[in-house]
Amino acid sequence: MKTFKAAALSALMATTAGQPMVAADLEVTHWWTSGAEAAAIRVIADAFKESGNGWTDGAIAGAGGVARPLITSRITGGDPMGATQFTHSSAMRELIEAGFMRDVTEIAEAQGWKAQIFPQSLLDSCTFEGKLYCVPSNIHSQQWLWLNNAVFEDNGLAVPQNWDEFVAAAPTLREKGIIPLAQGQQAWQIQLMFNVLMVSIGGPELFDKVYGELDADYAAGADVAKVFKAAAEARDLMDGSNVQAWNEAALLVTDGRAGGQIMGDWVQGEFMQAGLKAGEDFSCLPGLGVHEYITAAGDAFYFPKVDDPEIIAAQDELASVIVAPKTQVAFTAAKGALPVRRDVELSDPTPCMEKGMEILKDGRIVESINTMVSPDTVGRVTDLVVEFFADPDFTPEQAQEEFAEIIATAD
Amino acid sequence: MSQSGKPTALFKNLSAKIAAIPMVLTALMVFVGCSVWTIIYSFTNSRLLPSAEWVGLDQYERLWGTRRWLISIENLAIYGILMLILALVIGFLLAALIDQKIRFEDGFRTIFLYPYALSFIVTGLVWQWLLNPEFGIQNAVRNLGFETFSFDPLYNPDTVLYGVLIAGLWHTSGLVMCLMLAGLRGIDEDVWKATKIDGIPAWKTYIVVVIPMMRPVFITTLVLVTSGIIKLYDLVIAQTGGGPGLASEVPAKFVFDMMFVSQNLAQGFAASTMMLVAVIFVIIPWAYLEFGGKKHG
Numbered sequence: 001m002k003t004f005k006a007a008a009l010s011a012l013m014a015t016t017a018g019q020p021m022v023a024a025d026l027e028v029t030h031w032w033t034s035g036a037e038a039a040a041i042r043v044i045a046d047a048f049k050e051s052g053n054g055w056t057d058g059a060i061a062g063a064g065g066v067a068r069p070l071i072t073s074r075i076t077g078g079d080p081m082g083a084t085q086f087t088h089s090s091a092m093r094e095l096i097e098a099g100f101m102r103d104v105t106e107i108a109e110a111q112g113w114k115a116q117i118f119p120q121s122l123l124d125s126c127t128f129e130g131k132l133y134c135v136p137s138n139i140h141s142q143q144w145l146w147l148n149n150a151v152f153e154d155n156g157l158a159v160p161q162n163w164d165e166f167v168a169a170a171p172t173l174r175e176k177g178i179i180p181l182a183q184g185q186q187a188w189q190i191q192l193m194f195n196v197l198m199v200s201i202g203g204p205e206l207f208d209k210v211y212g213e214l215d216a217d218y219a220a221g222a223d224v225a226k227v228f229k230a231a232a233e234a235r236d237l238m239d240g241s242n243v244q245a246w247n248e249a250a251l252l253v254t255d256g257r258a259g260g261q262i263m264g265d266w267v268q269g270e271f272m273q274a275g276l277k278a279g280e281d282f283s284c285l286p287g288l289g290v291h292e293y294i295t296a297a298g299d300a301f302y303f304p305k306v307d308d309p310e311i312i313a314a315q316d317e318l319a320s321v322i323v324a325p326k327t328q329v330a331f332t333a334a335k336g337a338l339p340v341r342r343d344v345e346l347s348d349p350t351p352c353m354e355k356g357m358e359i360l361k362d363g364r365i366v367e368s369i370n371t372m373v374s375p376d377t378v379g380r381v382t383d384l385v386v387e388f389f390a391d392p393d394f395t396p397e398q399a400q401e402e403f404a405e406i407i408a409t410a411d
Numbered sequence: 412m413s414q415s416g417k418p419t420a421l422f423k424n425l426s427a428k429i430a431a432i433p434m435v436l437t438a439l440m441v442f443v444g445c446s447v448w449t450i451i452y453s454f455t456n457s458r459l460l461p462s463a464e465w466v467g468l469d470q471y472e473r474l475w476g477t478r479r480w481l482i483s484i485e486n487l488a489i490y491g492i493l494m495l496i497l498a499l500v501i502g503f504l505l506a507a508l509i510d511q512k513i514r515f516e517d518g519f520r521t522i523f524l525y526p527y528a529l530s531f532i533v534t535g536l537v538w539q540w541l542l543n544p545e546f547g548i549q550n551a552v553r554n555l556g557f558e559t560f561s562f563d564p565l566y567n568p569d570t571v572l573y574g575v576l577i578a579g580l581w582h583t584s585g586l587v588m589c590l591m592l593a594g595l596r597g598i599d600e601d602v603w604k605a606t607k608i609d610g611i612p613a614w615k616t617y618i619v620v621v622i623p624m625m626r627p628v629f630i631t632t633l634v635l636v637t638s639g640i641i642k643l644y645d646l647v648i649a650q651t652g653g654g655p656g657l658a659s660e661v662p663a664k665f666v667f668d669m670m671f672v673s674q675n676l677a678q679g680f681a682a683s684t685m686m687l688v689a690v691i692f693v694i695i696p697w698a699y700l701e702f703g704g705k706k707h708g
Contacts, residue, residue, distance in 0.1 A: 065672060068671075068672070069671035069672065072459065072671075072674075073671070076459075076460065091459075091674060094458060094459035094460060094674065095459065098459075098460055185652075185654050185655060186652060186654075187652070187653070187654075242544070242563075242566045244652070374458070374674070375672065375673050375674045375675075376458065376673045376674060376675040376678070378673070379668065379669075379672060379673030379675070380673075383477075383478075383479045383657065386654070386656055386657060387478070387479075387656045387657045389656070390568060390654065390655045390656020390657070390658065391568065391656055
């Protein structure tokens with residue numbers, strides 16, 4: 001009997017040879033629940049399952065605002081998942097500092113990620129005290145103005161090529177009863193739009209001086225005043241877009257009830273689903289056509305520290321699956337995002353994605369606000385701009401003054 | 412006399428006292444202990460994780476300099492006062508009407524109480540749809556032919572609180588009605604007969620005789636409704652998310668957002684301590700009047 005067992009065991013070992021450990025079930029939490037996102041996570045799950053491990057899907061409904069507190073409280077509460085999707089942000093930094101997260105430096109070095117992953121900033125924002133704590137999965141950029149070409153052409157206007165032309169075209173759209181700028185009212189979207197204006201109207205140096213160097217005097221100065229002036233313009237343009245979610249705002253644009261929307265590149269999927277073709281039916285202006293710089297932040301996977309060696313092996317496996325070229329191509333195509341590797345060819349990219357790739361290759365990249373300042377500071381800026389955009393009597397001068405105060409005490 | 416009386420008082424109902432020990436301990440450790448812990452850490456600079464670095468009153472200074480907190484408090488005050496008055500008035504009126512020995516009383520009671528069985532999230536969602544101009548009440552009335560009818564309280568910063576209030580009242584009034592009805596049923600028939608003989612009109616009997624007799628019911632209702640008001644959170648989340656702008660922010664949402672979204676625990680602790688202080692300011696005078704008064708009188 002004993003010999004039989006040993007034989008069976010060795011047979012089992014033989015079939016799983018090549019794998020470092022016995023397969024394990026890995027629970028992966030994420031908040032990718034919309035159609036395209038769910039398809040994208042399935043690509044990773046399938047590739048991971050091919051390695052013989054099990055995938056327990058921990059999808060959390062509701063966007064990052066709902067999921068992030070859940071994920072962090074599970075980790076701090078001593079019930080960590082196997083791995084979790086997260087956006088690059090300093091929200092994670094405290095968990096790393098407190099020793100809750102596992103570093104994946106060894107895998108990164110063994111597989112030579114440094115040479116492959118592009119842009120470098122993706123790895124930088126995962127790095128803490130010289131060690132790598134997350135695996136970037138894809139790049140999303142926020143600084144885009146999306147326009148429905150037909151809305152402009154039908155009203156005898158040229159399709160705007162930059163923010164100023166867009167503002168100039170707005171009165172004509174208003175006369176026809178069209179909302180020039182559709183924006184969802186949720187706080188994160190308002191914050192996103194404001195900081196897009198900061199990068200695009202103000203330029204990357206301004207953005208870095210404000211959020212990177214936290215120069216309060218500069219934030220109160222004339223350069224930043226231009227950004228607030230543009231924000232006040234945007235506030236007038238979006239008057240009447242009483243929708244909450246970003247895809248509802250996109251629907252206003254694709255329906256022809258609104259002219260354009262400032263939103264990240266993930267909105268492209270909505271335009272394409274509405275049957276519009278990039279470049280022909282809708283235009284995209286990176287950096288609002290002014291300063292063509294984009295944030296190369298995106299999503300990443302983090303691995304909480306666990307004791308179980310099987311789970312650790314499965315974590316290693318998932319980490320290498322995510323950056324594998326094959327997964328990258330299929331995954332980013334499904335998600336409508338840009339890959340994190342330089343050496344993969346996109347299958348059938350849209351003109352907008354090509355524009356994005358070109359900007360990335362030129363290195364015209366700005367850091368994301370989420371990695372530059374603490375979530376607390378982001379929250380205070382958000383509260384301010386949410387109030388500013390909701391109240392037409394809130395003057396840009398007063399908003400800028402309060403903004404400078406936040407920057408003065410930011411961290 | 413008093414010396415021999417004390418030990419017997421301690422050991423009187425011994426089994427009941429032993430049975431109460433777990434709950435007493437829970438109350439002490441969970442409620443009092445956690446409250447004290449929260450208050451202590453509100454004087455630190457804790458961010459995502461509690462830290463023991465003392466910063467004195469900094470968190471409170473920042474809190475009272477934050478406009479969103481001030482708006483939240485103002486909103487809660489407006490909502491609270493209106494909710495308290497309207498819930499009691501509507502609940503009492505419904506109860507008085509149902510008490511007229513009408514037919515199908517059980518049916519009506521069920522209908523009015525039903526909303527209370529729904530969670531605030533569901534209530535909020537339903538009313539968000541009802542008050543949505545695109546497919547709610549406004550649209551329905553417009554489809555009837557009143558083209559210019561406009562009713563979209565949730566999309567106007569000046570009226571959004573009343574939109575939330577409508578949903579809150581719909582949810583709570585039924586419960587208040589049931590409590591009031593029980594109170595009304597507890598009034599002796601003879602009281603009614605006596606006032607009838609004296610020729611006092613029914614409305615006057617309610618105000619002058621019945622309502623003062625129902626004082627305990629009113630106090631119970633007051634406590635229930637007030638605790639619901641201070642907890643106000645899910646309704647706002649489901650209906651408005653705090654918007655438009657910051658127009659429907661409430662303290663509980665401020666605390667949650669600070670602690671878990673902004674990852675600034677200490678600021679959230681400071682805010683929740685202020686909420687606790689506010690509750691204590693209301694409860695202590697009331698408890699003194701209610702319990703302290705009786706002992707002496």
